[in-house]
Amino acid sequence: MGETLVADRNMEVFASPSVAAWYLDQALDPAERKLLLDWERDYVGARVLDLGIGTGRTTAMLAPCARDYLGIDVSEAMLAQARANFPGVALRRMDIREIGALPPGARDYVLASYAVLDVFDHEERRAAMAAIHGALRKGGLFVFSFHNLGWRLAGQPPQRPRGRNPVRLARDLRQFVIGRRNYRALAGQERRADDHAMLRDMAHQWRCVFHYTTAQAQIAEVEALGFEVTAMIGADGREMDRAEDGLDDPMPHLRCRKR
Numbered sequence: 001m002g003e004t005l006v007a008d009r010n011m012e013v014f015a016s017p018s019v020a021a022w023y024l025d026q027a028l029d030p031a032e033r034k035l036l037l038d039w040e041r042d043y044v045g046a047r048v049l050d051l052g053i054g055t056g057r058t059t060a061m062l063a064p065c066a067r068d069y070l071g072i073d074v075s076e077a078m079l080a081q082a083r084a085n086f087p088g089v090a091l092r093r094m095d096i097r098e099i100g101a102l103p104p105g106a107r108d109y110v111l112a113s114y115a116v117l118d119v120f121d122h123e124e125r126r127a128a129m130a131a132i133h134g135a136l137r138k139g140g141l142f143v144f145s146f147h148n149l150g151w152r153l154a155g156q157p158p159q160r161p162r163g164r165n166p167v168r169l170a171r172d173l174r175q176f177v178i179g180r181r182n183y184r185a186l187a188g189q190e191r192r193a194d195d196h197a198m199l200r201d202m203a204h205q206w207r208c209v210f211h212y213t214t215a216q217a218q219i220a221e222v223e224a225l226g227f228e229v230t231a232m233i234g235a236d237g238r239e240m241d242r243a244e245d246g247l248d249d250p251m252p253h254l255r256c257r258k259r
Helices: 003-014 017-023 030-038 076-085 096-101 122-135 166-185 215-224
Strands: 047-051 068-073 091-093 107-112 136-145 196-201 208-213 227-233 253-258
Touching: 003 208, 017 076, 030 227, 030 253, 047 096, 047 122, 068 076, 076 091, 096 122, 107 122, 122 136, 122 215, 208 215, 215 227, 215 253
Parallel strands: 047 068, 047 107, 068 091, 107 136
Antiparallel strands: 136 253, 196 208, 227 253
16 A cells, blocks of 8 residues: 555544444543633634644534634544534535635634644645645644654554553453454554654554654645644653654644745
């Protein structure tokens, strides 16, 4: 399977009803809470585009405050749950790769949380970020997270569980066996470059291959696309210095303003 098909394979995983059910129990992480609570002024009264909404984790925060909210996802299973949770809210089945068709400059705020852009290979991902730049007005905000290639555990295989609780250990061993099988099955899908890679990832029992990049490379990329990075927030909610490697940070967030 070539790299151009990685996104389609990833999306098949997210289309699963079992994955949609898993997302129903997921709360906002510390970085998301900081970005959406401390910077609420960013999206209150704004025209918001929310990418890869899943079952609506971020819809609950953004939709009531936005002047015009549009949430998109490619998974019908996810959207069915989101529509049940948020009747009357504008939710559309749409591939992120199609957002270039949206009116230019028509959005004030674009959110791409939970590293949703990382389902794509490097070129498709860059094209999606360029389309986001086009969809935003001048001065509009793009907030997103990414898998950190500098994280000390990036690309590591499943680890055999340890513990004394026999019930929990039996459950974890089962997950380990499934994860190891899936990890091995995707061995041929990894790609590595100097500052980015497509790596097998632990999400959903190691069934996905995601884009990883260094913090410095990600900042340079969005700046080259016409954004100013105003903040980098660690997965634990702390503000990071842009020079940090983030060895202990799997998924930083960037807050970017369109120049």
